[in-house]
Amino acid sequence: MIFTLIKIELFKTFAKWRTYIGFIAIGVLFPVIMYFLKTEGGGIVDSSMRSIKNEFLISGNLFNAWVVTEFIMNSLWIHVPFLIVLVAGDMLSGEATAGTFRFSLIRPITRTEFLISKFIVNLFYASSLLIFMWALCVGLGLYLFGSGDLVSLADGMITIIPESEAAMRIALAFGLAIISMWVVASLAFLFSSFIENAIGPIIGTMAIMVFSLIISNLPVDAVEPYKPYLFTTYQSVWLEAFKYEIDWVKISDSIIALGINIFAFFLISYFIFIRKDIRS
Amino acid sequence: MPEIILRTENLGKQFRSRWATQNINLEVHRGDVFGFLGPNGAGKSTTIRMIYSLIRPSTGFVEIFGYRVDKQRKLALQKVAGIVERPDFYLYLSAYRNMQIAGSLTLGKSPEKKKILETLEIVGLQSRADDKVKTFSHGMKQRLGIAQALLCDPELIVLDEPTNGLDPQGMKDVRELIKKLAREKKMTIFLSSHILSEVEQVATRMAIINNGSIISQGKVSDLLGFKNLKIEIEATPIQKVKSILKKNKNVKDIEIVKNKIHAKTANSEIPKLTEELIKNKCKIFSISKNNSLEEYFLSITQK
Numbered sequence A: 001m002i003f004t005l006i007k008i009e010l011f012k013t014f015a016k017w018r019t020y021i022g023f024i025a026i027g028v029l030f031p032v033i034m035y036f037l038k039t040e041g042g043g044i045v046d047s048s049m050r051s052i053k054n055e056f057l058i059s060g061n062l063f064n065a066w067v068v069t070e071f072i073m074n075s076l077w078i079h080v081p082f083l084i085v086l087v088a089g090d091m092l093s094g095e096a097t098a099g100t101f102r103f104s105l106i107r108p109i110t111r112t113e114f115l116i117s118k119f120i121v122n123l124f125y126a127s128s129l130l131i132f133m134w135a136l137c138v139g140l141g142l143y144l145f146g147s148g149d150l151v152s153l154a155d156g157m158i159t160i161i162p163e164s165e166a167a168m169r170i171a172l173a174f175g176l177a178i179i180s181m182w183v184v185a186s187l188a189f190l191f192s193s194f195i196e197n198a199i200g201p202i203i204g205t206m207a208i209m210v211f212s213l214i215i216s217n218l219p220v221d222a223v224e225p226y227k228p229y230l231f232t233t234y235q236s237v238w239l240e241a242f243k244y245e246i247d248w249v250k251i252s253d254s255i256i257a258l259g260i261n262i263f264a265f266f267l268i269s270y271f272i273f274i275r276k277d278i279r280s
Numbered sequence B: 001m002p003e004i005i006l007r008t009e010n011l012g013k014q015f016r017s018r019w020a021t022q023n024i025n026l027e028v029h030r031g032d033v034f035g036f037l038g039p040n041g042a043g044k045s046t047t048i049r050m051i052y053s054l055i056r057p058s059t060g061f062v063e064i065f066g067y068r069v070d071k072q073r074k075l076a077l078q079k080v081a082g083i084v085e086r087p088d089f090y091l092y093l094s095a096y097r098n099m100q101i102a103g104s105l106t107l108g109k110s111p112e113k114k115k116i117l118e119t120l121e122i123v124g125l126q127s128r129a130d131d132k133v134k135t136f137s138h139g140m141k142q143r144l145g146i147a148q149a150l151l152c153d154p155e156l157i158v159l160d161e162p163t164n165g166l167d168p169q170g171m172k173d174v175r176e177l178i179k180k181l182a183r184e185k186k187m188t189i190f191l192s193s194h195i196l197s198e199v200e201q202v203a204t205r206m207a208i209i210n211n212g213s214i215i216s217q218g219k220v221s222d223l224l225g226f227k228n229l230k231i232e233i234e235a236t237p238i239q240k241v242k243s244i245l246k247k248n249k250n251v252k253d254i255e256i257v258k259n260k261i262h263a264k265t266a267n268s269e270i271p272k273l274t275e276e277l278i279k280n281k282c283k284i285f286s287i288s289k290n291n292s293l294e295e296y297f298l299s300i301t302q303k
Helices: A002-014 A021-050 A050-055 A065-076 A081-089 A093-098 A113-146 A165-192 A198-218 A222-228 A232-242 A248-275 B044-051 B075-077 B093-107 B112-122 B138-150 B170-183 B198-203 B218-224 B238-247 B271-281 B293-301
Strands: A148-154 A159-161 B004-015 B016-031 B035-039 B059-064 B082-084 B156-160 B188-193 B204-211 B213-219 B229-238 B254-257 B259-265 B283-289
Touching: A002 A113, A002 B093, A021 A065, A021 A081, A021 A113, A065 A081, A065 A113, A065 A148, A065 A165, A065 A232, A065 B271, A081 A113, A081 A165, A081 A198, A081 A222, A113 A165, A113 A248, A113 B293, A148 A165, A148 B238, A159 A165, A165 A198, A165 B204, A198 A222, A198 A232, A232 A248, A248 B238, B004 B044, B004 B188, B016 B035, B016 B059, B016 B204, B016 B213, B035 B044, B035 B170, B035 B198, B044 B156, B044 B188, B044 B259, B059 B075, B082 B138, B082 B259, B093 B112, B093 B138, B112 B138, B138 B170, B170 B188, B170 B198, B188 B198, B204 B218, B213 B218, B229 B238, B229 B271, B238 B254, B238 B259, B238 B271, B259 B271, B271 B283
Parallel strands: B035 B188, B035 B204, B082 B156, B156 B188
Antiparallel strands: A148 A159, B004 B016, B004 B059, B204 B213, B229 B259, B229 B283, B254 B259
């Protein structure tokens, strides 16, 4: 039954106009950014990095698809989460608003199955958006800028990743970013389980995201003890892919921490939803 | 002893300090068209929501086909379908897709296209199968609600105010359909309504709920037949009619109001009265039962 429910949820989700806002936003805005980077950005970056070019032997273009993709990945802090929350926040609350819980939950299915299927589709949507972003950035980036070494400024250091490794590093970064975005999707899903309109989960999730992000990056001793408990502390895990030596221990620790957050958000959603009186 | 298909025991729901329903004990037998009657806000929809476990009861339980809904939900709801309050659908999907989803949720796989279209035809929506539900009127949504309930050939259909928002012809069609389903397909129907005449026309058994409690339950003929109904007779000559009625011991409280006779009698007396008036060459223009739910409640509470 769970596969049937997932199929139904996928169909319902991708039949909604709202689902495509994220794809349209990425599909329109990122090429525009790339176009401006192509026409104006290259010169600026080239001149500012001329010293690097003089000191190091860089193969290919300095301003290439991989560098542009890494630059665009900075939208993962706020912009992409917002696009994910638009759909994730509507997953359960949208059904409550439309009164369609009464359509689905009067059938011989359990609430657990219903919730799991929705949660899986929620994660699938976040993943698909990131995969689309990856394909667009890399594809269009290679077309417009060509290939070359990946010069990264992640972690405040200049790291030059050879061209032969760049594609793999970008893929790894997107893979980690997907897990990072699952936390956002799960948090929005949690809000969606007890708020009966889509606006509440969107505002709630973004507020927590921004607040936690600020705390996670605040160089103040007073907040240091709290940082390990904030999911935003681990969300930057995708930056690890751009370091010269990949710290797999740190990556696995972050994945575990993010996984715990995802599971905890789901579990809370589950206990809320399972006990919820459907009155809409 | 008829098979009990749906049974509730001491079903109650408390919202904060207010009890929406209390001690609801219902028994629906196989083959019944069970009328669940009550005014707006009496607790009908809360009870139906508890039957489907959309709302968790504060007390008691619901048993369908012998399975507890709170413990064996899938088995209990396998052969049940219906509408809870207004029929809501995925408005951005077509009627066909909504039917497909409804069927898949019940059967675990998509129903056959032919079956979906046949069911839509029953409610006159086959030509609109591919239209998005957001373009449908309330009446059309109501009919689609009935169609999705019929799709998987359930044995029990729970309909919550199914004629709400329908035009007179639509209301008549739905009532005819309910009768037909019970008669030809041997379906058991649980029909919630606040319209007494509706229940009177289609139900075989009924329960009346008021202020969250069941105040009466039994066969419709038993409940309606032995009560003092208020009747209004428009006939001439009015004084002659009055004197004929006065001679009948089963007619009480006879009075003339605006050239019409108001009286109280049993439902079963009405044909006899009509016959007597005709025999005495009175001209009858109308005999109507003042059978509003409120009036009926009064007759029950004054018992």
